[in-house]
Amino acid sequence: xxxxxxxxxxxxxxxxxxxxxxxxxARISGSENPDYAADLVCLALDNGANGFMFSVSxxxxxxxxxIREKGEISRLGLYAIVPYAYExxxxxTQTGGLVGLAKRFSRQxxxxxxxxxxxxxxxxxxxxxxxxxxxxYLSYEISRIKSAAGxxxxxxxxxxxxxxxxxxxxxxxxxxxxxxxxxxxxxGVTPGFNTCNFPWLTTKFREWSLDVEQVFIATPFNRxxxxxxxxREECEKALACLKAPTVIAISVLAAxxxxxxxxxxxxxxxxxxxxxxxxxxxxxxxxxxFRLIKEKLN
Amino acid sequence: MDEKKLRIGIVGLGKMGLAHTxxxxxxxxxxxxxxxxxxxxxxxxxxxxxRNVPVLDDAEKFSGYGLDAVYVTTPIPHHYxxxxxxxxxxxxxxVFVEKTLAASHKEAQELCSLAKKSxxxxxxxxxxxxYVTFSKAKSLLDEGKIGDVSSFKAYAFSSDFVxxxxxxxxxxxxxxxxxxLGSYAMDLALWFFGDVSVKSARVESIMPNDAxxxxxxxxxxxxxxxxxxxxxxxxxxxxxxIGFTVEGPKGIVVVTDDWVELRPGGGASSRWxxxxxxxNVPFWLGLPxxxxxxxxxxxxxRGGCVSEPCFESASKIDKMIEDVKSKxxxxx
Numbered sequence: 001x002x003x004x005x006x007x008x009x010x011x012x013x014x015x016x017x018x019x020x021x022x023x024x025x026a027r028i029s030g031s032e033n034p035d036y037a038a039d040l041v042c043l044a045l046d047n048g049a050n051g052f053m054f055s056v057s058x059x060x061x062x063x064x065x066x067i068r069e070k071g072e073i074s075r076l077g078l079y080a081i082v083p084y085a086y087e088x089x090x091x092x093t094q095t096g097g098l099v100g101l102a103k104r105f106s107r108q109x110x111x112x113x114x115x116x117x118x119x120x121x122x123x124x125x126x127x128x129x130x131x132x133x134x135x136x137y138l139s140y141e142i143s144r145i146k147s148a149a150g151x152x153x154x155x156x157x158x159x160x161x162x163x164x165x166x167x168x169x170x171x172x173x174x175x176x177x178x179x180x181x182x183x184x185x186x187x188g189v190t191p192g193f194n195t196c197n198f199p200w201l202t203t204k205f206r207e208w209s210l211d212v213e214q215v216f217i218a219t220p221f222n223r224x225x226x227x228x229x230x231x232r233e234e235c236e237k238a239l240a241c242l243k244a245p246t247v248i249a250i251s252v253l254a255a256x257x258x259x260x261x262x263x264x265x266x267x268x269x270x271x272x273x274x275x276x277x278x279x280x281x282x283x284x285x286x287x288x289x290f291r292l293i294k295e296k297l298n
Numbered sequence: 299m300d301e302k303k304l305r306i307g308i309v310g311l312g313k314m315g316l317a318h319t320x321x322x323x324x325x326x327x328x329x330x331x332x333x334x335x336x337x338x339x340x341x342x343x344x345x346x347x348x349r350n351v352p353v354l355d356d357a358e359k360f361s362g363y364g365l366d367a368v369y370v371t372t373p374i375p376h377h378y379x380x381x382x383x384x385x386x387x388x389x390x391x392x393v394f395v396e397k398t399l400a401a402s403h404k405e406a407q408e409l410c411s412l413a414k415k416s417x418x419x420x421x422x423x424x425x426x427x428x429y430v431t432f433s434k435a436k437s438l439l440d441e442g443k444i445g446d447v448s449s450f451k452a453y454a455f456s457s458d459f460v461x462x463x464x465x466x467x468x469x470x471x472x473x474x475x476x477x478x479l480g481s482y483a484m485d486l487a488l489w490f491f492g493d494v495s496v497k498s499a500r501v502e503s504i505m506p507n508d509a510x511x512x513x514x515x516x517x518x519x520x521x522x523x524x525x526x527x528x529x530x531x532x533x534x535x536x537x538x539x540i541g542f543t544v545e546g547p548k549g550i551v552v553v554t555d556d557w558v559e560l561r562p563g564g565g566a567s568s569r570w571x572x573x574x575x576x577x578n579v580p581f582w583l584g585l586p587x588x589x590x591x592x593x594x595x596x597x598x599x600r601g602g603c604v605s606e607p608c609f610e611s612a613s614k615i616d617k618m619i620e621d622v623k624s625k626x627x628x629x630x
Contacts (some may be wrong), residue, residue, distance in 0.1 A: 171319070171347075225578060286548060
């Protein structure tokens with residue numbers, strides 16, 4: 001039997017808690033330090049984790065750089081989520097909306113000296129070609145990861161952030177799912193989609209004749225149905241209908257609301273789970289969490 | 299009997315416009331029939347992306363599309379002009395405007411008159427009313443769990459401009475900190491306590507990072523005294539947050555975006571997180587509140603009932619914003 005993906009999640013490293021802002025503030029006071037975060041990821045690897053799921057941001061790129069410097073990067077499969085929506089929303093707020101954001105991104109792209117991406121971007125803007133712009137953006141993000149983690153790093157998957165995935169689902173943008181998957185497969189990376197509307201996504205993929213079994217889907221699964229739209233029952237039904245395990249369960253602790261043993265018991269009872277991603281903010285978490293998950297899931 | 303499909307137009311394709319467009323597109327029997335944005339770049343992009351929906355450069359061009367309702371999601375300074383056009387050109391009788399209703403109370407009042415004449419449904423997008431935590435707090439207060447409210451403290455904080463210049467054009471487009479953030483607290487105060495008026499206002503610095511905070515005192519028609527603090531320069535607010543502490547003779551209710559707590563005098567406290575309050579929706583985009591808000595507006599359109607906050611209710615917030623500015627010595 002193939003080993004499950006046991007991924008360290010990055011929410012605590014960004015000071016994110018979906019339980020409360022108080023908890024976010026508490027997290028900001030420690031685990032966002034790249035050295036500490038890199039140590040936690042390595043400790044989790046020693047205790048059963050085999051990958052890192054992260055939003056591509058300056059913080060996580062600094063963590064990857066530290067892991068590389070420690071000589072541990074080859075032990076890690078990377079599951080990158082793009083874009084880091086929070087940062088882009090904040091930039092849009094500060095730069096005056098989408099047009100300001102586009103200008104800022106263009107400057108960053110030029111500064112990156114990624115010639116392929118620049119050429120594709122110019123072509124995309126001149127022809128107002130969304131697919132070319134998408135390729136430009138993906139190429140830029142992949143180059144950022146490689147620049148931090150090294151050229152030989154194992155980028156297993158690049159997952160589209162839930163806000164973009166869910167917006168594209170709502171707007172029936174089947175071309176976006178096709179173009180995204182096609183480009184990443186060409187790069188030798190498994191395309192992935194982060195969504196809070198898992199049953200909707202599987203239904204749409206079948207309607208559009210896209211192969212849901214050829215991608216990774218990161219989506220909430222937890223005992224209390226938190227962020228599982230439209231309901232836990234519907235998500236479980238959609239999961240059972242998959243022909244192959246492609247789902248990476250996220251929010252398994254329902255944002256810290258559930259205790260680890262009860263959360264893992266629920267996940268262990270589901271079919272078609274490819275793996276889980278769980279965030280860590282303390283050393284004892286790094287030791288205990290993945291040992292327990294590995295024991296229960298494998 | 300089959301329900302008629304509602305045809306809706308959206309003016310302004312920024313992040314709020316896109317969020318509403320997406321949610322409306324998944325609501326049953328709703329059709330996004332036309333879009334509008336003044337930016338040529340944005341129009342060209344969306345014409346390519348949304349291949350079956352016309353993307354126009356002027357709200358006037360919505361005429362002839364047979365729209366049942368229009369969403370106005372432009373920057374605040376354009377709300378008045380766009381909404382007035384929609385009513386005056388009889389493009390639609392029903393209008394949803396993102397908060398705040400207008401850039402001034404005078405403009406807001408004019409829009410109220412136009413909405414009244416149109417005999418349609420009007421609504422302003424004060425999203426916090428659709429948070430499960432604030433709904434729960436409203437229920438606790440209405441059920442008299444803490445008795446007759448005597449006072450409240452509120453805050454509206456974000457870190458959006460912690461390390462940047464606030465006096466930029468962009469912050470002006472968002473209406474300044476009062477319209478952008480403070481208006482949420484004002485709306486919740488109106489919802490919880492009825493009509494409130496501004497008694498005083500001043501700017502203070504709050505430690506630890508010496509953040510500039512607007513502090514104003516409020517009083518409701520029932521004599522409930524309140525204090526509200528607003529800032530978008532507070533450190534460590536990863537997301538903007540609104541919170542209230544409400545006191546009554548029988549206890550206290552504390553509510554934030556994420557949880558609500560009832561602290562009865564002498565008894566054990568109860569805290570409910572979003573996880574406890576059935577937060578799921580049929581389609582989740584970013585936050586579940588976006589779906590609830592649009593679903594509510596559409597259900598009001600179908601039922602022909604008043605939606606809250608309607609223009610009349612929301613115009614009171616524009617008045618409060620103006621009163622705070624005037625007490626600070628900054629008019630307009």
